[in-house]
Amino acid sequence: MKNFILKNRRGGDKILSMYWFGVLFIIAAGIFSMVYIFYASPFDVREIESSILANRIAECLSHEGKIDAKWIISAESCSDGNECPAALENEIPKECNLNFNSEFEGQQNYVQIDFYEMTNFKASLLEEKEIIVSEPLRTVYYGNINLKADCNIEESKDYKKQSKCVLKRFYAIDSNENKYIVSVLSATRKTEKNAIL
């Protein structure tokens, strides 16, 4: 009887050891996978990049709160029903010193600038988000326009594989003290280097 208990207890110990190793294996597999997933995902800097881009555009358009006469004259001429000079779109990279070429094929950034008259500016709240109701005096954009769709989707849901967008708005005046609201939307793609594919 004594012998049986001893044998049985030793058998129990072996089972316990196996169980212990099983638990260890499960824990290790968990840690391995967590570490692997954590370090396999790249640092996502797209939002910071978009923010820097929006700031750069704001600096380029407005000097000490005054919009460069060139942008305003064009905006006014467009609001009168005249066709906006296409050359101004090409002026953005030149004026703001931007170069959207990258190590990827195709441009990875997009910038859209909307000029609104302060007197006619209207915005409403929809699901805690401010939506501009009034029509812009003029819209100027540069870069990969396909990225704009990502910004529209991002408003409802944030997807990792999509471009990251930043929307900034500032107040400015022209040389005749006319007041404007300038909205700058910037988007950065570079998904391959900032999110797991």
Place this chain on the structure above:
Amino acid sequence: MRKKGNILTENIVFIILTLVFFTILIIFISTKSNGSALLEESTAKQIALLVDSSKPGTIIKINVEDALSKAQKEVYGGKIISITGNVVTVKLREKGGYSYSFFNNVDVSAFPDTSSIDVKNYVITINNYK
């Protein structure tokens, strides 16, 4: 007496296996967290963002002691930071390297700071707009 000896051996084997198990785990975590690829990526992205937010005339000094020691371990003696066009490349291994682009259209140069005997910093100079 013989049975006691068996129990002791089993316990020692058990302890050794557990130790081996955890050692492998710690080695895996440390190699993953201190990898050259990770440092290449973070350095390249940091430099690109710094260049993006800089104006002409800016001089940036970056401490690259960690990167240089990693490159030494990997037996790589080339230039660790290079800027071609608007792409920053950080390379700490012979077969490797990480590139990231910046949108600021400036002429940028990167070179090791040789003001001290041991190179600890890299100097990034933001020159004029292109």
